[in-house]
Amino acid sequence: MLDKEQLERLDLAFNPRSVAILGATKEPDRVGYSILESVLRGGYEGRVVPIHPRHQEILGQKVFARLDDVDGPVDLAIVALNERASVEAMDECGQHDVKGAICVAGGYKEMGGEGEALQARLAEAAVRNRVMLVGPNTLGLINAQAGLNASFWPTELHRGGVFSLITQSGGVGQMIGFKAQDEGLVINKWVGVGNRAALDFDDFLQYLAQDPTTKVIAVFMEGTESARRFVQLAGEVVKRKPVVILKGGKAELSQLCAQTHTGSMAGSPKVYHDVFEQFGLIVVDSVDEMVSVSKALALAPLPRGNRVAILTPSAGPSILLVDLLDSLGCVLVPFASETMERLEGLFRDVPVVLKNPLDAAAVGYSGDLYAQLADIVLADVGVDLLIAVSIDHKNRRFPSGELIELSRKHGKPVVVYYISDVEHVHKHREACQAGGIPFYLSAEETAWGAAGLVRYARLRS
Amino acid sequence: MLDKEQLERLDLAFNPRSVAILGATKEPDRVGYSILESVLRGGYEGRVVPIHPRHQEILGQKVFARLDDVDGPVDLAIVALNERASVEAMDECGQHDVKGAICVAGGYKEMGGEGEALQARLAEAAVRNRVMLVGPNTLGLINAQAGLNASFWPTELHRGGVFSLITQSGGVGQMIGFKAQDEGLVINKWVGVGNRAALDFDDFLQYLAQDPTTKVIAVFMEGTESARRFVQLAGEVVKRKPVVILKGGKAELSQLCAQTHTGSMAGSPKVYHDVFEQFGLIVVDSVDEMVSVSKALALAPLPRGNRVAILTPSAGPSILLVDLLDSLGCVLVPFASETMERLEGLFRDVPVVLKNPLDAAAVGYSGDLYAQLADIVLADVGVDLLIAVSIDHKNRRFPSGELIELSRKHGKPVVVYYISDVEHVHKHREACQAGGIPFYLSAEETAWGAAGLVRYARLRS
Numbered sequence: 001m002l003d004k005e006q007l008e009r010l011d012l013a014f015n016p017r018s019v020a021i022l023g024a025t026k027e028p029d030r031v032g033y034s035i036l037e038s039v040l041r042g043g044y045e046g047r048v049v050p051i052h053p054r055h056q057e058i059l060g061q062k063v064f065a066r067l068d069d070v071d072g073p074v075d076l077a078i079v080a081l082n083e084r085a086s087v088e089a090m091d092e093c094g095q096h097d098v099k100g101a102i103c104v105a106g107g108y109k110e111m112g113g114e115g116e117a118l119q120a121r122l123a124e125a126a127v128r129n130r131v132m133l134v135g136p137n138t139l140g141l142i143n144a145q146a147g148l149n150a151s152f153w154p155t156e157l158h159r160g161g162v163f164s165l166i167t168q169s170g171g172v173g174q175m176i177g178f179k180a181q182d183e184g185l186v187i188n189k190w191v192g193v194g195n196r197a198a199l200d201f202d203d204f205l206q207y208l209a210q211d212p213t214t215k216v217i218a219v220f221m222e223g224t225e226s227a228r229r230f231v232q233l234a235g236e237v238v239k240r241k242p243v244v245i246l247k248g249g250k251a252e253l254s255q256l257c258a259q260t261h262t263g264s265m266a267g268s269p270k271v272y273h274d275v276f277e278q279f280g281l282i283v284v285d286s287v288d289e290m291v292s293v294s295k296a297l298a299l300a301p302l303p304r305g306n307r308v309a310i311l312t313p314s315a316g317p318s319i320l321l322v323d324l325l326d327s328l329g330c331v332l333v334p335f336a337s338e339t340m341e342r343l344e345g346l347f348r349d350v351p352v353v354l355k356n357p358l359d360a361a362a363v364g365y366s367g368d369l370y371a372q373l374a375d376i377v378l379a380d381v382g383v384d385l386l387i388a389v390s391i392d393h394k395n396r397r398f399p400s401g402e403l404i405e406l407s408r409k410h411g412k413p414v415v416v417y418y419i420s421d422v423e424h425v426h427k428h429r430e431a432c433q434a435g436g437i438p439f440y441l442s443a444e445e446t447a448w449g450a451a452g453l454v455r456y457a458r459l460r461s
Numbered sequence: 462m463l464d465k466e467q468l469e470r471l472d473l474a475f476n477p478r479s480v481a482i483l484g485a486t487k488e489p490d491r492v493g494y495s496i497l498e499s500v501l502r503g504g505y506e507g508r509v510v511p512i513h514p515r516h517q518e519i520l521g522q523k524v525f526a527r528l529d530d531v532d533g534p535v536d537l538a539i540v541a542l543n544e545r546a547s548v549e550a551m552d553e554c555g556q557h558d559v560k561g562a563i564c565v566a567g568g569y570k571e572m573g574g575e576g577e578a579l580q581a582r583l584a585e586a587a588v589r590n591r592v593m594l595v596g597p598n599t600l601g602l603i604n605a606q607a608g609l610n611a612s613f614w615p616t617e618l619h620r621g622g623v624f625s626l627i628t629q630s631g632g633v634g635q636m637i638g639f640k641a642q643d644e645g646l647v648i649n650k651w652v653g654v655g656n657r658a659a660l661d662f663d664d665f666l667q668y669l670a671q672d673p674t675t676k677v678i679a680v681f682m683e684g685t686e687s688a689r690r691f692v693q694l695a696g697e698v699v700k701r702k703p704v705v706i707l708k709g710g711k712a713e714l715s716q717l718c719a720q721t722h723t724g725s726m727a728g729s730p731k732v733y734h735d736v737f738e739q740f741g742l743i744v745v746d747s748v749d750e751m752v753s754v755s756k757a758l759a760l761a762p763l764p765r766g767n768r769v770a771i772l773t774p775s776a777g778p779s780i781l782l783v784d785l786l787d788s789l790g791c792v793l794v795p796f797a798s799e800t801m802e803r804l805e806g807l808f809r810d811v812p813v814v815l816k817n818p819l820d821a822a823a824v825g826y827s828g829d830l831y832a833q834l835a836d837i838v839l840a841d842v843g844v845d846l847l848i849a850v851s852i853d854h855k856n857r858r859f860p861s862g863e864l865i866e867l868s869r870k871h872g873k874p875v876v877v878y879y880i881s882d883v884e885h886v887h888k889h890r891e892a893c894q895a896g897g898i899p900f901y902l903s904a905e906e907t908a909w910g911a912a913g914l915v916r917y918a919r920l921r922s
Contacts, residue, residue, distance in 0.1 A: 169777020250784040316630020319709040
């Protein structure tokens with residue numbers, strides 16, 4: 001657990017007044033260049049200070065030879081040096097009262113032997129200098145709320161997201177980041193924990209738990225020696241915010257566990273899974289499931305229970321959805337008799353079988369009628385959540401606006417499964433998601449999103 | 462089984478010299494309008510004949526009052542009339558020697574009772590008139606090779622695909638079609654079997670099996686009473702072409718089975734699964750898996766065995782891949798000592814652990830070095846297939862061209878997992894896939910694609 005001062009220093013690392021890049025360089029294929037470019041492209045508005053012994057200027061920024069030459073405070077140092085120079089840099093950071101440092105280099109504990117000893121020295125130096133150390137062997141961190149991209153992935157940032165992310169692997173962080181971007185799920189903060197020499201999962205979880213702009217926390221974990229601290233903390237956090245977790249290393253887990261010493265959570269993937277669930281974390285099996293669940297939790301209100309209704313213009317997709325929902329703990333119950341009467345009134349001349357899932361057939365392609373059907377189904381007291389299925393068709397209108405209104409009017413979540421190619425989806429998705437309706441392109445993602453809401457609602461009730 | 466004449470007539474329905482649309486209309490939200498629009502937009506080069514008792518012209522096409530008024534042959538009739546008029550239309554088709562008809566209307570067997578009787582009359586009329594009947598209650602069919610879109614989904618067609626599709630549900634057909642489009646998997650032929658009043662799964666499978674332009678066949682099935690005929694035929698077909706199958710209705714299957722009478726394959730989802738596998742079909746669990754597997758089979762050469770190597774710039778994604786591959790019957794074996802020596806030569810100054818999966822770390826972002834590593838790994842006699850993982854980065858080059866050459870040089874499939882948002886993927890995907898390298902955006906899809914090649918290779922060997 002971080003104490004108050006440590007939390008404050010970590011918060012300054014996420015929201016720095018100025019950022020120094022140790023090892024900034026002019027060579028575009030080097031990390032020290034990409035990181036500087038990331039900070040500049042991300043839209044960071046504080047001071048940016050490249051550090052290099054010989055260059056005068058890189059990417060239009062004035063370069064300082066040493067951290068010591070910089071006038072004024074530096075809150076965050078991004079250390080893009082080799083594994084030995086990175087250790088020495090901790091003292092330099094300490095002398096300048098740098099609050100946090102990101103150590104990008106590999107060559108530490110993951111190499112065993114000498115590397116492990118070097119990592120111990122790095123951690124000791126960071127602690128001695130009161131530097132909140134992220135990594136080593138990390139891609140860095142992002143705080144989109146502050147326009148800060150302190151990673152070596154130059155990408156644009158978007159503000160206003162409520163989804164924050166802790167990953168052990170930079171690459172998996174990228175997997176999640178790109179998928180979130182494709183899904184219109186805006187990332188608020190992201191940190192790659194790397195080798196966790198000083199700061200571990202529980203420290204970052206503690207930080208995000210008290211971050212007022214973070215509403216949903218997601219974690220990708222390969223393994224940790226502080227699993228007990230992590231799950232105990234998470235068990236408290238989930239009372240206020242959902243924590244979604246993906247665990248890697250199923251196939252080789254037994255071997256990996258043999259290499260650890262705590263015993264507290266060593267065991268099969270099933271043990272991990274069960275312990276996580278017992279403490280109220282939402283366990284997912286893939287990056288796509290993580291993003292789908294997180295998006296639903298970020299956008300939609302929670303349902304009162306697990307009773308799902310499906311409205312669709314075609315039976316086949318709903319059959320696949322029912323298979324998935326069934327396996328995820330959601331149920332489809334028959335409509336109330338009053339609902340059936342109202343539906344019969346609408347379907348007088350159309351040959352359809354009235355049931356849940358409601359296959360509206362051709363009627364389901366008319367935007368107006370579709371919205372009327374959604375209204376009737378959402379009014380059913382036995383329905384906690386509506387999955388609205390539609391198929392993109394150039395001659396038909398999708399009633400985004402009405403669905404947003406209906407979700408609010410009935411106080412129930414609506415989740416959209418829109419069958420389409422990626423190209424034709426943007427306009428509808430943006431409209432729906434801005435109005436609190438998570439919007440998906442596959443049956444699996446739709447079911448994961450709906451079930452994610454149901455799972456967290458059950459925990460909170 | 463279709464006899465020679467039936468096969469010829471069905472082939473003319475897929476490759477008609479002229480197409481009539483019964484029930485063509487000027488109202489854009491009606492099926493009879495969308496179908497005509499589909500035929501015109503699809504680029505069909507034969508004669509298009511809208512049939513309507515009163516209109517003179519629709520969408521620039523001259524309208525005929527009755528099929529009988531049309532001078533010259535009509536090979537395919539698309540019947541967009543109501544469920545009763547559709548039955549009468551079969552006689553009209555027979556009088557004009559129409560080879561095949563698509564009956565779009567619902568209101569038949571799926572409604573029970575009267576609908577079931579009406580469907581029997583429809584089937585009887587079709588058989589009596591020697592009309593090869595698709596449907597009823599179907600979205601239609603597509604033959605992109607002939608520029609024929611005979612469905613009510615107006616969409617553009619692309620030629621040159623080798624992937625053909627049989628689906629029981631139009632909506633699931635759309636799911637697969639849109640996903641295939643997003644993945645750059647070009648559809649050759651697609652037919653929605655609908656209620657299968659006359660033609661069933663096995664008939665269309667027989668047709669596609671002898672279609673020289675179809676290399677991979679995929680099937681979405683909810684249920685059929687002719688399951689035995691289907692699997693026995695499929696067992697023969699898979700000796701020449703892979704058949705990928707997705708079965709819907711897991712959750713409610715027991716109820717569905719109770720409604721059927723054959724007993725031949727009534728039983729749990731596991732029974733279906735096991736029987737399909739026993740006959741050599743490739744069983745998949747989702748639309749995404751179907752498209753991933755089919756794409757690999759459409760593009761890549763078959764591997765000699767199930768030994769997979771992974772080359773990656775980041776360990777995390779490979780951990781998720783290993784978990785998936787392990788569950789799908791692929792194995793990762795250590796590299797040969799000669800391979801290790803060659804890798805050591807390349808990695809002299811870089812701190813990486815040499816193993817399979819090979820995490821090339823920062824080296825993995827250099828296109829030239831990445832290609833050298835791929836060459837070394839593919840040369841290993843213990844490697845049957847390479848999964849090349851990369852992460853999109855604006856300052857780095859992805860060596861598509863080299864990977865295509867290396868796959869050919871070593872005679873082994875290469876599958877790419879490219880971690881990226883959708884926006885930045887098109888150029889690389891197009892290049893790779895044109896060169897026989899299936900290209901994926903998620904770990905699951907990559908593993909499904911690779912495992913699909915391994916599964917079919919095992920069957921063929």
